[in-house]
Amino acid sequence: MKQNNPIHELLVARQDEVLQEWLAEMATSGKVGTAAHAEAAQLLAAFQAGVRDGDIARFDQPAWERTRDILADLSRSRAAQGASAGDTSHFVMALKKPLFTGLQQRLAAEPARLFDAIWEVSTLIDKMAQWTATTYQRSREDVIARQQEELLELSTPVVKLWDGVLAVPMIGTLDSHRTQMVMESLLQRIVDTGSELAIIDITGVPTVDTLVAQHLLKTVTAIRLMGADCIISGVRPQIAQTIVHLGIDLQGIVTKATLADALSVAMKRVGYVVTRKA
Amino acid sequence: MERIPILQMGRSLLVTIQVDLQDQTALALQDDLADRIANTGANGVLIDISALEIVDSFIGRMLAGISGITRVLDATTVVVGMQPAVAITLVELGLSLEGVRTALNVERGMAMLRTAFEEDDVDAAS
Numbered sequence: 096m097k098q099n100n101p102i103h104e105l106l107v108a109r110q111d112e113v114l115q116e117w118l119a120e121m122a123t124s125g126k127v128g129t130a131a132h133a134e135a136a137q138l139l140a141a142f143q144a145g146v147r148d149g150d151i152a153r154f155d156q157p158a159w160e161r162t163r164d165i166l167a168d169l170s171r172s173r174a175a176q177g178a179s180a181g182d183t184s185h186f187v188m189a190l191k192k193p194l195f196t197g198l199q200q201r202l203a204a205e206p207a208r209l210f211d212a213i214w215e216v217s218t219l220i221d222k223m224a225q226w227t228a229t230t231y232q233r234s235r236e237d238v239i240a241r242q243q244e245e246l247l248e249l250s251t252p253v254v255k256l257w258d259g260v261l262a263v264p265m266i267g268t269l270d271s272h273r274t275q276m277v278m279e280s281l282l283q284r285i286v287d288t289g290s291e292l293a294i295i296d297i298t299g300v301p302t303v304d305t306l307v308a309q310h311l312l313k314t315v316t317a318i319r320l321m322g323a324d325c326i327i328s329g330v331r332p333q334i335a336q337t338i339v340h341l342g343i344d345l346q347g348i349v350t351k352a353t354l355a356d357a358l359s360v361a362m363k364r365v366g367y368v369v370t371r372k373a
Numbered sequence: 374m375e376r377i378p379i380l381q382m383g384r385s386l387l388v389t390i391q392v393d394l395q396d397q398t399a400l401a402l403q404d405d406l407a408d409r410i411a412n413t414g415a416n417g418v419l420i421d422i423s424a425l426e427i428v429d430s431f432i433g434r435m436l437a438g439i440s441g442i443t444r445v446l447d448a449t450t451v452v453v454g455m456q457p458a459v460a461i462t463l464v465e466l467g468l469s470l471e472g473v474r475t476a477l478n479v480e481r482g483m484a485m486l487r488t489a490f491e492e493d494d495v496d497a498a499s
Binding site: 275278279282283285286289291313316317318319320321322323 | 452453454455456457459460461463464465469470475476477478481482
């Protein structure tokens with residue numbers, strides 16, 4: 096307990112004035128949301144509790160946990176509403192002015208204490224603003240990671256083309272993570288359905304370099320080890336040229352220009368004959 | 374030490390691996406199999422590894438080794454029922470088991486062996 100802490104005394108004595116000035120300060124430089132008043136009051140209460148119980152120089156202490164939680168919630172909800180990180184930290188920074196003014200009035204006679212108090216408050220509020228920015232960034236990164244994962248799942252479906260014939264239309268750049276996912280889901284489907292042939296369609300793969308080719312070869316080898324066979328289709332002319340120029344050896348893998356060609360080969364191998372009614 | 378049983382079905386030998394292979398067991402299997410092929414004159418070997426969930430480079434090399442040995446003894450080896458995780462592991466280990474025939478399950482493996490026998494017979498007749 097720091098009974099003689101001027102910041103705490105100020106907050107106890109003039110909480111409402113500080114709150115009003117804070118809101119006014121926010122209003123001077125931008126729009127203030129309808130929820131701002133409630134948010135500010137909640138934050139100020141937590142802030143006061145933090146000043147009372149905790150060390151003002153140590154924002155990472157447990158006494159500041161409630162303040163940190165409120166700031167994190169605030170930052171997250173604002174991120175979801177599309178506000179920028181700057182808006183949220185501005186909300187916190189606006190608290191500086193009313194606190195400085197209040198301290199100046201209370202400690203006008205003692206410049207040394209005034210300076211110390213202002214320095215402490217300033218550092219603390221900077222830390223709070225930093226905290227909102229960090230949380231904001233983290234919640235945005237979560238969103239990006241989730242979207243990436245969804246994209247990954249979206250772009251690797253294994254479809255059954257015919258009895259005993261599976262196909263994977265690959266879309267997007269093939270990195271090792273995606274190849275791993277494709278390989279796992281394809282091999283599992285081969286076991287589940289007992290399919291003897293898998294067609295990997297690379298029409299949607301923008302470029303094939305040595306790394307991508309290596310990933311493809313790995314997948315094909317794994318399929319062969321399982322006792323099934325593999326056809327690669329959708330090789331575009333540019334990609335065929337790149338493969339040859341890079342000197343990639345596709346080790347006797349059957350490649351076809353289109354998925355239709357691959358399907359016709361697959362049907363023949365599985366023993367179906369496709370005829371057309373005259 | 375436990376030994377993997379080897380069953381004879383017509384012209385083929387059937388090996389089903391139901392336990393996680395220890396290195397010693399694998400070596401013993403290799404010996405036993407070579408002996409049995411020589412004694413019975415079998416033309417085909419079918420190794421079912423559908424219950425095998427863990428492989429290392431040693432087991433991978435052993436599978437390739439068995440295939441090589443049986444080929445010298447004039448028999449065809451088919452490895453059947455490899456689990457996806459096992460296949461991925463072998464690929465990551467750089468073992469593509471060149472020259473080893475594979476099939477999805479025992480039924481298809483037997484069919485593959487029959488076809489191989491027929492081809493052999495035709496070759497022998499001509």
